[in-house]
Amino acid sequence: MVEVQVPTPTLERLATYxxxxxxxxxxxxxxxSSQEMxxxxxxxxxxxxxxxxxxxEFGKPGxxxxxxxxxxCIERILHLDHDQPMILVGxxxxxxxxxxxxxxxxxxxxxxxxxxxxxxxxxxxFGGLVVxxxxxxxxxxxRVGAKIAIIAVPASSAQTVADLLIEAGITGILNxxxxxxxxxxxxxxRNVSFLQELAVLSYHIAEALPSVQSCEPQxxxxxxxxxxx
Amino acid sequence: MVEVQVPTPTLERLATYxxxxxxxxxxxxxxxSSQEMxxxxxxxxxxxxxxxxxxxEFGKPGxxxxxxxxxxCIERILHLDHDQPMILVGxxxxxxxxxxxxxxxxxxxxxxxxxxxxxxxxxxxFGGLVVxxxxxxxxxxxRVGAKIAIIAVPASSAQTVADLLIEAGITGILNxxxxxxxxxxxxxxRNVSFLQELAVLSYHIAEALPSVQSCEPQxxxxxxxxxxx
DNA sequence: TAGATTGTTAATCGATTAACAATC
DNA sequence: TAGATTGTTAATCGATTAACAATC
Numbered sequence: 349m350v351e352v353q354v355p356t357p358t359l360e361r362l363a364t365y366x367x368x369x370x371x372x373x374x375x376x377x378x379x380x381s382s383q384e385m386x387x388x389x390x391x392x393x394x395x396x397x398x399x400x401x402x403x404x405e406f407g408k409p410g411x412x413x414x415x416x417x418x419x420x421c422i423e424r425i426l427h428l429d430h431d432q433p434m435i436l437v438g439x440x441x442x443x444x445x446x447x448x449x450x451x452x453x454x455x456x457x458x459x460x461x462x463x464x465x466x467x468x469x470x471x472x473x474f475g476g477l478v479v480x481x482x483x484x485x486x487x488x489x490x491r492v493g494a495k496i497a498i499i500a501v502p503a504s505s506a507q508t509v510a511d512l513l514i515e516a517g518i519t520g521i522l523n524x525x526x527x528x529x530x531x532x533x534x535x536x537x538r539n540v541s542f543l544q545e546l547a548v549l550s551y552h553i554a555e556a557l558p559s560v561q562s563c564e565p566q567x568x569x570x571x572x573x574x575x576x577x
Numbered sequence: 578m579v580e581v582q583v584p585t586p587t588l589e590r591l592a593t594y595x596x597x598x599x600x601x602x603x604x605x606x607x608x609x610s611s612q613e614m615x616x617x618x619x620x621x622x623x624x625x626x627x628x629x630x631x632x633x634e635f636g637k638p639g640x641x642x643x644x645x646x647x648x649x650c651i652e653r654i655l656h657l658d659h660d661q662p663m664i665l666v667g668x669x670x671x672x673x674x675x676x677x678x679x680x681x682x683x684x685x686x687x688x689x690x691x692x693x694x695x696x697x698x699x700x701x702x703f704g705g706l707v708v709x710x711x712x713x714x715x716x717x718x719x720r721v722g723a724k725i726a727i728i729a730v731p732a733s734s735a736q737t738v739a740d741l742l743i744e745a746g747i748t749g750i751l752n753x754x755x756x757x758x759x760x761x762x763x764x765x766x767r768n769v770s771f772l773q774e775l776a777v778l779s780y781h782i783a784e785a786l787p788s789v790q791s792c793e794p795q796x797x798x799x800x801x802x803x804x805x806x
Numbered sequence: 807t808a809g810a811t812t813g814t815t816a817a818t819c820g821a822t823t824a825a826c827a828a829t830c
Numbered sequence: 831t832a833g834a835t836t837g838t839t840a841a842t843c844g845a846t847t848a849a850c851a852a853t854c
Contacts, residue, residue, distance in 0.1 A: 354780075355820075355821065356777065357821070357822090358821090359776070359777045359780050360773055360776075360777060362776065362780075363770065363772060363773040363776035363777070364757070364773065366776070367755055367756075367772075368757075381834085381835065381836090382835075382836075383835080388757070389757060390757045392822080392823075393835095394822075394823055394824070394825095395821095395822065395823080397835095397836065397837060397838085398821090398822080398823085398837085398838085400837085401837060401838070405836080405837065406836095407835075407836055407837080408829085408830060408835080408836075409828070409829045409830050409834075409835050409836040409837080410829070410830040410833075410834045410835050410836075411830065411834080411835070411836085412834090412835070412836085413836090425780065426776045426779050426780050427779045427780060427782075427783040428776060428779060432779060434775075440674075441673055441674035441677045441678075442674040442678075444670055444673070444674065445669075445670040445671040445673065445674040446771070448670045449670075449671075449771065451755060451771075451772055452771075452772070452775075455772055455775070455776070457772075457775055457779075495782040496775065496778050496779065496782060519781075519782045520778035520779070520781060520782040521778075522771070522774050522775060522778060526596055526680060527596075528593070528597075528617070528618060528619045536777075536778055536781040536782065538774040538775075538777055538778055540769060540771070540774060541592065542675070542678065542680075542681075542751070542769070543592060543596075543680055543681070543684055543686075544589055544592040544593065545751050545767040545769060546663075546681075546684070546686055546725065546751060546767075547588070547589075547591065547592035547595070547655045547657060547684070548585065548588045548589060548592070548765075548767055549725050549749035549750075549751060549765055549767055550655050550656045550657055550661060550686075550725065550749070551583075551588050551591075551654065551655050551656060552748075552749060552765040553656075553724045553725060553748045553749040553765065554656040584844075584845065586845070586846090587845090610810085610811065610812090611811075611812075612811080621846080621847075622811095623846075623847055623848070623849095624845095624846065624847080626811095626812065626813060626814085627813085627814085627845090627846075627847085629813085630813060630814070634812080634813065635812095636811075636812050636813080637811080637812070637853085637854060638810075638811050638812035638813080638852070638853045638854050639809075639810045639811050639812075639853070639854040640810080640811070640812085640854065641810090641811070641812085642812090
């Protein structure tokens with residue numbers, strides 16, 4: 349049997365479908381069609397059906413999908429149907445936002461430990477947890493059994509932290525540090541970069557303006573070393 | 578002249594190139610080849626050259642790219658070569674992390690105003706800025722002249738906030754609220770969803786396990802209404 | 807010059823969209 | 831049954847990769 353690799357965009361959309369379905373469930377909607385999903389999610393009906401087709405058949409022709417059952421199925425696909433402990437590294441501003449993030453719980457994601465290397469922070473309470481020493485990550489993870497970790501430290505220490513986490517059994521990393529992590533092939537990394545997102549916006553918003561669209565080609569060396577601005 | 582639309586993935590990578598180049602510049606490297614860029618960025622040399630080709634010619638065959646000049650070019654392409662004021666909406670945990678985010682400045686991005694609708698927060702200092710009333714966003718933006726805004730409010734109020742921002746002249750939105758924003762076509766939205774990222778990781782880390790890969794098809798109605806777990 | 811590396815074209819790959827037979 | 835909507839296949843679209851002539 350040839351396993352078809354599920355495209356990453358499909359997985360990303362699955363999370364959106366789940367959110368929309370939870371809202372619909374909340375609103376008392378029991379059945380939903382792919383057409384209605386398109387309206388709520390902004391993702392085309394064809395795309396929705398195609399995405400689900402990677403995992404099985406969940407709808408009934410002429411009727412649609414049971415909201416409740418589809419929620420359960422997507423939760424199972426994404427393994428959000430059981431508690432998922434996570435390790436947070438970095439007890440700074442961003443860490444505080446994450447440890448207090450209210451939406452994790454609905455998806456059974458839970459920050460089970462907070463680590464840092466700052467002795468001023470270690471031992472203190474942080475979002476209801478005692479900050480522990482990153483040097484003891486192995487020991488900590490024997491206790492909490494996390495597979496996923498969140499890196500919310502400066503770029504300069506992100507790689508070191510990643511190495512320690514992987515050694516402690518982490519196989520999925522959500523990386524907020526603006527740096528490329530080098531990890532073994534079995535470890536999955538997802539990067540969140542505010543700067544990248546803002547850079548894309550910055551490009552687009554300016555696009556609407558008069559247009560200094562293309563960058564003046566600037567000869568390397570040879571010339572006077574100044575861009576022809 | 579047929580304008581070739583620059584692919585979004587290219588724009589995203591541009592931000593990564595810029596970061597790598599700034600690091601290289603910091604390290605005193607003056608010239609860099611696409612091959613070296615591949616090593617530092619994890620993005621293939623061919624991809625790097627292709628990405629740049631949308632904007633012009635920046636290298637010298639046999640030599641490579643001037644780090645300094647390429648930095649200037651990419652900054653210009655992304656319009657990060659001049660100050661960019663931004664409006665932050667939401668003076669909560671996440672807002673605090675954003676307003677204190679140290680990496681914005683290097684890219685000349687600056688949070689110029691913080692808005693909220695909570696009267697307890699309005700008037701208070703928040704990351705060096707006085708929190709202002711979201712209801713006065715138009716007035717505020719006449720002062721700061723932002724084109725980009727960051728939405729860091731609960732999903733329930735995100736759409737209302739977006740509408741107000743757009744009315745106040747915002748054309749680029751970085752949305753942290755887990756909801757699909759409806760905006761006119763000229764407004765660009767980038768969504769950051771921690772939950773989505775974690776959901777993708779959750780899928781992958783479990784993939785390595787024994788394999789409950791595919792979700793048991795669950796008939797809609799008809800049956801006993803229970804998944805065959 | 808010879809070696810290195812660019813910018814670009816063509817080939818490949820993968821994801822999205824459209825269409826429709828199957829089915830409730 | 832007739833109408834609606836699914837799951838899937840084929841067509842389209844777009845992005846990535848590989849290859850190489852041009853050029854420093």
